[in-house]
Amino acid sequence: MGKLNFIREELETLKAAGLHNVIHEIGSAQRAWIMANGRRVLNLCSNNYLALADDRRLVDAAKEALERYGAGPAAVRSIAGTLTLHRELEEALAHFKGVEAALALQSGFMANIGVIQALMGQDDEIFSDELNHASIIDGIRLSKAHVTRYAHADVSELQAKLNASSRKRKLVITDGVFSMDGDIAPLKEIADAAEKFGAIVMVDDAHGEGVLGRGGRGIVDHFELHGKIDIEIGTLSKAFGVVGGYVAGSAALIEFLRQKARPFLFSSAATAADTAACIAAVKILESDDGAVKKLWENAVYFRGKVHELGYDTGRTGTPITPLIVGDAEKAKRLSSMLFKEEVFAQAITYPTVPKGKARIRCMVSASHSKGDLDFAVDKLKKAGKELGII
Ligand SMILES: Cc1ncc(COP(=O)(O)O)c(C=O)c1O
Numbered sequence: 004m005g006k007l008n009f010i011r012e013e014l015e016t017l018k019a020a021g022l023h024n025v026i027h028e029i030g031s032a033q034r035a036w037i038m039a040n041g042r043r044v045l046n047l048c049s050n051n052y053l054a055l056a057d058d059r060r061l062v063d064a065a066k067e068a069l070e071r072y073g074a075g076p077a078a079v080r081s082i083a084g085t086l087t088l089h090r091e092l093e094e095a096l097a098h099f100k101g102v103e104a105a106l107a108l109q110s111g112f113m114a115n116i117g118v119i120q121a122l123m124g125q126d127d128e129i130f131s132d133e134l135n136h137a138s139i140i141d142g143i144r145l146s147k148a149h150v151t152r153y154a155h156a157d158v159s160e161l162q163a164k165l166n167a168s169s170r171k172r173k174l175v176i177t178d179g180v181f182s183m184d185g186d187i188a189p190l191k192e193i194a195d196a197a198e199k200f201g202a203i204v205m206v207d208d209a210h211g212e213g214v215l216g217r218g219g220r221g222i223v224d225h226f227e228l229h230g231k232i233d234i235e236i237g238t239l240s241k242a243f244g245v246v247g248g249y250v251a252g253s254a255a256l257i258e259f260l261r262q263k264a265r266p267f268l269f270s271s272a273a274t275a276a277d278t279a280a281c282i283a284a285v286k287i288l289e290s291d292d293g294a295v296k297k298l299w300e301n302a303v304y305f306r307g308k309v310h311e312l313g314y315d316t317g318r319t320g321t322p323i324t325p326l327i328v329g330d331a332e333k334a335k336r337l338s339s340m341l342f343k344e345e346v347f348a349q350a351i352t353y354p355t356v357p358k359g360k361a362r363i364r365c366m367v368s369a370s371h372s373k374g375d376l377d378f379a380v381d382k383l384k385k386a387g388k389e390l391g392i393i
Contacts, residue, residue, distance in 0.1 A: 021331055022352065032057040033244075035370040039347050045375055047348040047365040052213045052322060053294040054370035055244025060287060061280040068279030076272045081261070088278040093257075095285040096237070096249050099220060101229050104257035107249045107281075108266050109273055111209050111238030112138040114248035116145060117264035118205070118234060119176070123148040128170040130161055132177045132188070136207055139176055148174075155181075158192040165200040173202035179222035180210035183356050183364065185316075185323030187215070190222055194231045205234035213242020214321055218292040239277075243284040247273045297369040298322055301376060305367045308380040313393035317362075324365040325351075326383070328392055334361035340386040346379050 017023040030038035033056040037046045055061055068088060077083050089107055096105040108114045119142030123129055127148040131139060134155045143150050149170065153161040165173065175197045177188045190206060197204040208221040216224030219242060223232050234256065239247035250260060261267060273281075288295075302322035309316060315327045328334040334350040341348050341363070352361040367376070387393040 021335065022354075027347070035368070035372070035375050037347070039342075042342075042345070044342065044345045044347040045379055046370075047346060047367070047379060049366055049368065050210070050241035051244055051370060052242040052298055052366075052368050053219070053244065053288075054368055055242070055284050055287065055294070057370075058244065058284075058287070061244060061283045064283035065276040065280040068275040072275030074274065074276075076274060078271060079267070079269060080272045081268050086272070086275055086278065088275055088282065089272060092278050092282050092285070093249070095282055095289075096251060099285050099289055100235060100237075100251040101220065101224065102235070102251045103254040105249050105251040106257045106260050106264070106267065107239075107247055107273065107278070108264070109247060109270060111207070111236060111240065111248035112141075113266035113270070114236045114238070114250050115139050115207060116142040117266040118236065118250050118260060119143055119148075119174075120145040120265060121260055121263040122146075122203070122234075123172065123174055125149075126170065127172040127174065128168050130164060130173065130175045130202065132156065134181050134183070135176060135178050136182065136209070139178070139207060143176075156186070156189055158189055158196055161193065162196045162199070165196060165202060168200070173197075173200065174205060175202050176205045176207070178210070179206045179208040180214065180321050180323065182210050182323065183351060183362075184325060185210075185319030185321040187211075187222065187225075187320050190228060190232070191226050194228055198231070203233045204231070205236065206232055207236040209236070209238040209241060210321065210323065212237050213288065213295065214298065219288050219295040239281045239284070243281055243288075245277050245280045245284060247277060247281055294369040298367070301369065301371050301373075302367045304373065305365070305371075305376045305380070308376065309365075309383060312380065312384050312387060314383070314387065322367045324367055325362040326365060327360060327362045329359055329361060331358075331361040333390055333392065334363060337363055337386055337390055337392065340389065341382055344382040344386065346382045348379075 027039045033051045093105045115138035123146040125147040129148045130151050133152045151164050211222035213219035215222050235251040237249045239245050331352040338350040348363045351364050
């Protein structure tokens, strides 16, 4: 197959550059300790912030829905109809986020792609933080709109670029919490700048939900910006513990997306089981902020401990705890030494983070006990000293 040789060559190039991703195989539910590659290890990799992925209430809701509605949705919602469960989930999400309406989609990735492409076209301009998530970047590409990137979290630069724009329709997009660094976008200042220049504001709250705001209501609630942010994107695969994505905003926006968003119109919906589990997750968050509190207790405790060891956690302000090592090879060696010591914490290297900024990204969750975190800290001390990182 000569015509496919380039694939093999490219794979070899990735391996030679140390950028070939080897994926661990997980043989258990997502919780503090999991089976990875056949070994029992402490899980510091998952986005299961609130320990809901394995919560009995979600599992039972999924089972019940599976029995009642069957396994598959059978077609896209605009053709085969919307399950009662999809409507219930959307109403629950809208209530939780304090907006008029929400639209559930198959993933957060789909939500970003669907919204950006539906709203923006080639005559429009999108202002995008340079560290925004890949799904935002792809959504922008699909929209064919003119794209203007601004330096990470730099509102002065954003303002200057908005000021220089003569396009009629402008959209500012930012991640709420940046997934590789854990820092929080200056959303109030961004919203003020957008308001000044008549730009629409969209925030991707994938790592803010379940984490920031009252009871995990997200970044808009955290900064008390209700009514000031036009579009919120969410994922149901992180703090909510299941899978799926959604858009939250005005009733008109959501109705527009039902008519125009291509992932809604041309791809089958989430299953009844997933949707019921998501509803159960939202209900838990509505009624009990215990897991959010535990998450933050753990995050603050762990960050304090790794600082004491001398690790550089960069600019994080959330439970995402990067341990910045710098050299990619060293970060990978740290990750594999930790794995041998029963701690699963992945190395993140270029191009996911800039060259020279390789790191181990530790995801602390409400599922961890203090003992688990102490265990990780102990192993981080041993491996970090051995590699001369701390
Ligand atoms: C900021 C951000 N947006 C969107 C997504 C995509 O979410 P999902 O996994 O639901 O597709 C992610 C997940 O990696 C993310 O970190």
